[in-house]
Amino acid sequence: MKRLPLFLIVVFSTCWAMPLIAGHHKKGTIDVDMPYVRTPVPGHSMTAAFLTVSNTGEQGCQLTGASSSYAKKIEFHTHQHVDGMMKMRPVDVVEVAGGSSVAFKPGGLHLMLFGVNHDETSSTEITFTTDKCGEIKFSAPIKSIKSQHSKAMHH
C-alpha cells in the first residue's frame, strides 16, 4: 500500500475539523448575538432580521453582504428621517470597529430580506461576507412579532 501524499493528509484533516468550526457562531473576531428573522406578514415575501454583531478584535471589519437560503436577496437597511417621514435606505457596507458592536434592531439598522422562501418556517442559516474577517455563518430562528410582544407583557 502506497503512502498518501502529505498534502492529501492535510486536506483530509482540515475537512474533518470544518463541521466543528462551522457549528460555532464565532469566526475570527466577529460574534453574532440574538439573531432572529421576523415571520413575514401573510401574503408578503419581504421581511427583516435583527441581531447584534460584536467585534472582539482590535482591527475593524466591514460587513459587505449577507445571504441565506431563506431569501433571494438580503440588503443592509437603515431608517432615516426624510422630509418628516421615516424611510428605509440601503447601506452598502456596515463598519464594525474593533472592540465595538453594531445592533440591527427594529426602527434602526436591519437586514432586509426579499423573496422569502416560505418552505423554511422555524429557522434559517444566514451568512455574512466581510472584508477582513472571513465569512460569518449563524443560525437565526424565524419568529413572529406577536409572540415577542406577549412575552414582553409578562415582565
Ligand SMILES: [Cu+2]
Ligand atoms: Cu428595510
